[in-house]
Amino acid sequence: MKSRIGLQLILAVAAVSLTVFGLLSNFLINSQHRSLVTQMEQHAEQITETIKRSTRYAMLRNRRDDVHQIIDAIGEQEEFTKVRIFNKEGEIIYSPDRSALGTMVDKRAEACYACHEADSPLERLSTSRRTRSYTDSEGRPNLGIINPIYNEPNCSSADCHAHPTSQSVLGVLDVTMSLDKIQQQMAANRRKAILLTALAIFSTSAIILLLHQQLVGKPVRQLLQATEKVADGDLTHRIEVKRNNELGKLQTSFNEMTRGLSEAQNQLYQSDKMASVGRLAAGIAHEINNPLTGVLSFSSLLLKNATDNSELRADLEIIVRETKRCREIVKGLLDFSRQIPPRKTRVNLNKTVKRALDIVDHQLAVKNIAVTTTMKEDLPSARLDSNQIVHVLINLLVNAADAIGPRGGEIFVSTDLEEIEGNQMVEVKVADTGCGIPLSEQNKIFEPFFSTKEGKGTGLGLAVVWGIINEHNGSISVTSQPERGSTFTILLPTNGRMELSEKSHDHERRA
Amino acid sequence: MSDELDILVIEDELVVQEAADRVLRLEGLGVDRAMDSESAVDMVRRNVYKVILSDLMLPGASGFDIIELIKTARPAAQVIVITGYATLENAIKSFQLGVFDFIPKPFDFGELLGVVRRALRYHELVLAGSVPSPLQADPAQELYALGQHTWALLDPEGSATLGVAETFPNQMGEVNSVELPDIDGYTTQGRCFVRIHSADDAVYRVLAPLSGQIMALNNRVREESELLSSDPYGDGWLVRIIPENLEEELCNLTHR
Numbered sequence: 001m002k003s004r005i006g007l008q009l010i011l012a013v014a015a016v017s018l019t020v021f022g023l024l025s026n027f028l029i030n031s032q033h034r035s036l037v038t039q040m041e042q043h044a045e046q047i048t049e050t051i052k053r054s055t056r057y058a059m060l061r062n063r064r065d066d067v068h069q070i071i072d073a074i075g076e077q078e079e080f081t082k083v084r085i086f087n088k089e090g091e092i093i094y095s096p097d098r099s100a101l102g103t104m105v106d107k108r109a110e111a112c113y114a115c116h117e118a119d120s121p122l123e124r125l126s127t128s129r130r131t132r133s134y135t136d137s138e139g140r141p142n143l144g145i146i147n148p149i150y151n152e153p154n155c156s157s158a159d160c161h162a163h164p165t166s167q168s169v170l171g172v173l174d175v176t177m178s179l180d181k182i183q184q185q186m187a188a189n190r191r192k193a194i195l196l197t198a199l200a201i202f203s204t205s206a207i208i209l210l211l212h213q214q215l216v217g218k219p220v221r222q223l224l225q226a227t228e229k230v231a232d233g234d235l236t237h238r239i240e241v242k243r244n245n246e247l248g249k250l251q252t253s254f255n256e257m258t259r260g261l262s263e264a265q266n267q268l269y270q271s272d273k274m275a276s277v278g279r280l281a282a283g284i285a286h287e288i289n290n291p292l293t294g295v296l297s298f299s300s301l302l303l304k305n306a307t308d309n310s311e312l313r314a315d316l317e318i319i320v321r322e323t324k325r326c327r328e329i330v331k332g333l334l335d336f337s338r339q340i341p342p343r344k345t346r347v348n349l350n351k352t353v354k355r356a357l358d359i360v361d362h363q364l365a366v367k368n369i370a371v372t373t374t375m376k377e378d379l380p381s382a383r384l385d386s387n388q389i390v391h392v393l394i395n396l397l398v399n400a401a402d403a404i405g406p407r408g409g410e411i412f413v414s415t416d417l418e419e420i421e422g423n424q425m426v427e428v429k430v431a432d433t434g435c436g437i438p439l440s441e442q443n444k445i446f447e448p449f450f451s452t453k454e455g456k457g458t459g460l461g462l463a464v465v466w467g468i469i470n471e472h473n474g475s476i477s478v479t480s481q482p483e484r485g486s487t488f489t490i491l492l493p494t495n496g497r498m499e500l501s502e503k504s505h506d507h508e509r510r511a
Numbered sequence: 512m513s514d515e516l517d518i519l520v521i522e523d524e525l526v527v528q529e530a531a532d533r534v535l536r537l538e539g540l541g542v543d544r545a546m547d548s549e550s551a552v553d554m555v556r557r558n559v560y561k562v563i564l565s566d567l568m569l570p571g572a573s574g575f576d577i578i579e580l581i582k583t584a585r586p587a588a589q590v591i592v593i594t595g596y597a598t599l600e601n602a603i604k605s606f607q608l609g610v611f612d613f614i615p616k617p618f619d620f621g622e623l624l625g626v627v628r629r630a631l632r633y634h635e636l637v638l639a640g641s642v643p644s645p646l647q648a649d650p651a652q653e654l655y656a657l658g659q660h661t662w663a664l665l666d667p668e669g670s671a672t673l674g675v676a677e678t679f680p681n682q683m684g685e686v687n688s689v690e691l692p693d694i695d696g697y698t699t700q701g702r703c704f705v706r707i708h709s710a711d712d713a714v715y716r717v718l719a720p721l722s723g724q725i726m727a728l729n730n731r732v733r734e735e736s737e738l739l740s741s742d743p744y745g746d747g748w749l750v751r752i753i754p755e756n757l758e759e760e761l762c763n764l765t766h767r
Contacts, residue, residue: 289595290524293617297530300620327617343756386755
């Protein structure tokens with residue numbers, strides 16, 4: 001078995017079951033044994049009484065043969081090992097075993113010991129003291145019981161041999177019974193108990209093993225595999241959560257952690273990439289500015305002087321126009337790379353959205369695009385650079401219009417309030433019914449120079465958008481289905497900063 | 512004092528030097544050139560220039576250091592910053608150092624000509640001691656200026672009117688056309704928002720003193736460009752905006 005916890009659990013349960021069942025069975029078997037022995041004792045007591053009563057008359061009449069006959073008849077029964085009567089002196093006077101007749105029983109023998117323990121023999125004993133258990137020379141268990149035969153007026157007055165009245169005990173009836181059967185039964189019971197205990201331990205272990213596998217082993221194995229995958233850098237792996245117990249919750253929170261990590265990593269990767277691309281762009285743009293100054297100055301100078309050559313003038317106009325276009329691209333690049341720090345003021349996002357919509361309203365109407373707005377009422381004001389956010393929204397709206405194309409369509413703009421990791425965020429969504437973005441391109445669209453507009457755009461629009469949202473400590477994401485449309489979601493902290501990220505920075509600094 | 516020379520171009524990039532040289536010589540101006548800060552400082556100490564064009568990024572020193580030195584040594588010289596880093600911060604800092612204007616790279620013939628002509632005329636006014644003091648249109652209103660050329664007037668209703676100072680049209684030649692922004696557009700502080708084209712091919716770039724949404728344009732100046740000089744703080748206004756970030760942007764302006 002792979003799982004050590006499972007093994008430990010089973011061993012512990014087995015040990016506990018073994019102890020509990022063992023003690024319980026032992027207790028039950030012992031008490032059963034005790035009650036059987038008590039029954040046996042009572043049975044023996046009754047038998048001795050019966051023998052005494054049945055031989056009484058023969059004894060009174062001193063008809064010894066009759067007594068012998070009775071003793072013999074009883075002794076024949078299998079359950080009796082010994083039936084004998086000895087007189088006060090210890091001489092066996094009746095016994096089915098004729099050879100024993102006349103032999104003396106030692107007062108120290110187990111049958112006599114109870115009374116003859118002290119110097120002067122006891123005359124009356126309780127039943128329990130009159131019985132004895134012992135193992136005979138052949139190793140068989142026996143129960144012996146003695147029943148004293150007391151002197152009676154009839155005995156002392158009988159004319160036969162007349163026991164003197166001073167004698168209180170005339171002799172002793174000693175019956176010994178075999179405990180073999182009880183012993184066998186007990187052994188059988190013990191075997192059954194052991195078997196049942198073993199069965200109980202086995203079935204409990206099996207159930208625990210099964211439950212452990214299902215409730216602990218499997219989810220823990222999944223978690224283990226998932227952590228290994230995450231450690232290997234795969235942040236897309238998710239555990240399939242099947243139960244809602246503690247481990248299920250652990251799995252869910254693991255999934256959430258991985259998702260959070262993945263998002264954070266993605267953000268970090270994006271901002272890293274943006275920063276390096278920004279530096280590159282700034283370097284290139286600055287280098288290009290100087291030669292561009294030469295081209296633009298000299299071409300515009302030529303254009304000025306080419307007043308009387310219309311053909312040359314037309315060509316030069318193109319050169320000047322296109323050089324000025326280069327100038328705008330470089331300006332855009334520099335704007336992107338500089339990521340001008342936002343000048344934040346308390347602004348109602350609804351008003352900012354309204355401003356953006358007002359600007360592109362006409363443009364959208366001309367393209368046969370219907371705009372539906374759903375503004376969240378009582379939206380708290382947020383600290384943001386209204387101009388930059390308007391720039392972002394116009395960019396998204398114009399992109400949406402381009403995605404919709406000449407056939408027309410719909411754009412949905414909505415605002416909302418969200419609470420993310422304890423930060424109050426305002427949300428704005430721009431959704432369109434346009435051509436959508438293929439999945440493979442969705443994480444590239446914010447990269448500088450990535451454009452799907454085939455020469456129409458500079459590929460900087462969304463990169464600048466990303467930069468602005470990043471500078472606002474916000475986030476921008478896209479979901480899209482090709483041919484059905486795209487939805488851009490922007491989240492901006494209302495206080496203009498992220499409490500959590502600041503705390504984590506603190507930790508880093510301290511570390 | 513030796514004879515005044517016209518122009519000094521401080522620029523480490525040869526093609527930019529050549530472009531400036533070519534454009535300005537065509538105007539009949541004498542042009543000296545400096546490739547680095549050392550020779551620039553040397554030339555500024557030896558000669559007196561009317562107008563100095565300077566890059567902000569120079570081998571050996573920051574352009575701001577040279578500008579400071581020029582303004583101390585030759586206060587009458589008008590400095591024009593030519594820069595590939597035309598950020599608001601650079602523009603504000605330049606104006607604080609007393610720079611006449613700045614022109615972002617790459618520029619065309621008309622843009623360079625426009626700003627140099629204005630600087631030369633302003634230089635004449637400075638030498639003549641006849642720089643007009645800015646008018647206060649209405650004492651109840653607040654007038655703020657970006658550099659020496661554009662102003663913003665805060666209206667009590669919360670909007671702001673933007674225009675050019677009287678020094679600006681005075682330095683221009685005959686105005687051919689005034690290029691105003693789109694009515695639904697925006698102005699950004701420190702960025703060009705109006706271009707005035709003169710009859711003699713110069714282009715005068717007007718920098719916005721405040722950022723905001725444009726709510727009204729003074730279309731009269733398109734037809735009657737003389738309003739710019741005759742009533743610069745009144746009928747010669749250019750654009751009315753709803754300012755954004757007013758508080759922060761006012762810090763970059765000078766209160767008149």
